[in-house]
Amino acid sequence: MTRKVLIVPGLNGSGEGHWQRFWLEDFEEAQLVEQADWTNPEAGRWQQGLEAAIRDNPGAIIVAHSLGTILVARLANSPVASLVGCALLVAPADIERTSALHARSYEFGRIPTDPLPFPAQVVASRDDVYMSLEKAVALAKSWQAPLFDAGYVGHINVASGFGRWVEGYELARQVADRCHERPQRATQAQAQLRSF
Template sequence: MTTLIIPGYRGSEKGHWQQQWLADDDAARLVEQEDWENPVLSQWLHVLEAAISETPGAILVAHSLGCVLVAHLASRPSAAHVAGAVLVAPADAERMAVQDPKFRSFAPLPRHDFSFPSIVAASRDDPYMSINKARALAETWGSGFVDMRHAGHINVASGFGTWPEGYILADSMRRQNEPFRTRRAA
């Protein structure tokens, strides 16, 4: 089962756990945006939907603004081809849009149940979203929730290079979706 790696704003820098994942997992593919510096929701969605159409039944592993991208995808027809999602350190696009207009297309944050299983992993000291808001969104989205305690933005700056727990979370999505793979094969 393919894993689609979905970075956020500015992509995933060298040493980021997403980059390590791509190096470790032959079945992982990067969803490469044309412009990491100027996020436009419609353009980013187009790229993500194209990747999903090439790899139906994939597990999505998103970080930061990439989590918000997946949340917007969840209400679109292509969401039917997603087996599950691991959303790590979601960014508060609403707050970011107030601070910088380049994030306006990602706001407001979607508030609807996802049509695929998902897990949100969030930190109590993430500068980009409060733990309470992350927990509330997880509940709204119908996602499981993992409290990463004091893990910052779960990136290189907060000490996350290789992140074995991420593989465990993605594997839980794969196990949940055995019926999805059977259905796809039929």
């Protein structure tokens, strides 16, 4: 069995230079979860796209950023949640702050607080303008996912100086080791994570 790495961006799709784009190049088994409209997020449509990718790739490792982490949290009560191997949730975004920062209203529903039924790791920053560390800590607790405090590193994106983000590979390795239904031998995706 080969485990896919599903890359789940947030608003505007993690463009050129974003660490998620580099990870797509770095991992042979990585696949971008595409959305029809990256600039106008619709929770229902985005969730349908993510669920379809999970159905096609059961046991996948999900690597989400920003609003993508909130999308993954919406899976808590979805029938496809049992198909998720594990998830790395980087720099969660508060939709109200996102709307304020971009001077427009985004409708993405409330931030889910139900426990995640799959292993997950939250990565948060102390000075992320999209979500306070306090709120990220509370969310991680609600999701029953450990939180890694990345320090004063902004939104962990291009604007805050992140390119390939090789330090993130270790966090990905840690969550991959806790994936559901882990095969006896390391999968290709997990083996690649160990090579960095």
